[in-house]
Amino acid sequence: xxxxxxxxxxxxxxxxxxLELRCNYSYGATPYLFWYVQSPGQGLQLLxxxxxxxxxxxxxxxxxxxxxxxxxxxxxxxxxxxxxDAAEYFCAVGPLDSNYQLIWGAGTKxxxxx
Amino acid sequence: ETGVTQSPTHLIKTRGQQVTLRCSxxxxxxxxxxxxxxxxxxxxxxxxxxxxxxNGRGNFPPRFSGLQFPNYSSELxxxxxxxxxxxxxxxxxxxxxxxxxxxxxxxxxLLVL
Numbered sequence: 396x397x398x399x400x401x402x403x404x405x406x407x408x409x410x411x412x413x414l415e416l417r418c419n420y421s422y423g424a425t426p427y428l429f430w431y432v433q434s435p436g437q438g439l440q441l442l443x444x445x446x447x448x449x450x451x452x453x454x455x456x457x458x459x460x461x462x463x464x465x466x467x468x469x470x471x472x473x474x475x476x477x478x479x480d481a482a483e484y485f486c487a488v489g490p491l492d493s494n495y496q497l498i499w500g501a502g503t504k505x506x507x508x509x
Numbered sequence: 510e511t512g513v514t515q516s517p518t519h520l521i522k523t524r525g526q527q528v529t530l531r532c533s534x535x536x537x538x539x540x541x542x543x544x545x546x547x548x549x550x551x552x553x554x555x556x557x558x559x560x561x562x563x564n565g566r567g568n569f570p571p572r573f574s575g576l577q578f579p580n581y582s583s584e585l586x587x588x589x590x591x592x593x594x595x596x597x598x599x600x601x602x603x604x605x606x607x608x609x610x611x612x613x614x615x616x617x618x619l620l621v622l
Binding site (some may be wrong): 399431436437438440441444478483487496497498499500501502 | 549551552553554557565567572599601603611612613614615616617
């Protein structure tokens with residue numbers, strides 16, 4: 396069955412420290428891959444997406460993600476987090492023949508320590 | 510360019526009632542998708558509308574229905590509300606081409622008592 400796993404429900408990071416959020420997927424074919432961020436009271440905002448080509452993808456707000464086909468992973472990274480990065484982060488995958496019907500992970504809540 | 514808007518922001522209903530949620534898509538977008546996000550979970554795809562026709566549906570019962578209007582705005586209707594329908598309902602709009610980003614509205618928080 397198709398699924399997306401975000402193993403960490405919560406992650407706490409000190410401001411200025413580096414961040415890595417994990418995402419693993421189970422999918423029958425090579426999917427589209429996305430990372431979205433959701434702040435309280437706001438909708439989901441796309442951070443970055445991978446369709447093909449270079450497996451290291453740059454996104455907004457200084458985030459990047461690396462697609463590793465052999466590990467079925469698409470981990471999100473940021474070298475130095477800011478207090479404003481505190482939010483919930485969602486990984487999602489979708490079929491190559493449609494950019495619809497995304498399958499979502501359960502999310503990772505990022506807490507920033509001052 | 511206006512973003513995706515949803516109304517109302519919050520809603521309280523009782524079991525068995527019906528509810529209609531509304532979404533205005535971003536200008537230039539002809540596709541609207543609806544998602545249900547229960548507390549502590551990721552969004553679940555309900556269905557998508559493209560040019561006023563349903564274009565894909567997730568694992569939701571028929572009491573979840575929708576409409577898309579000629580201006581590409583959309584409604585989500587839920588009949589015979591159940592307690593488990595309490596969730597954040599998200600609308601996303603996009604162009605219809607592959608690879609196009611979905612832009613999400615802020616959602617409607619529905620509480621069923």
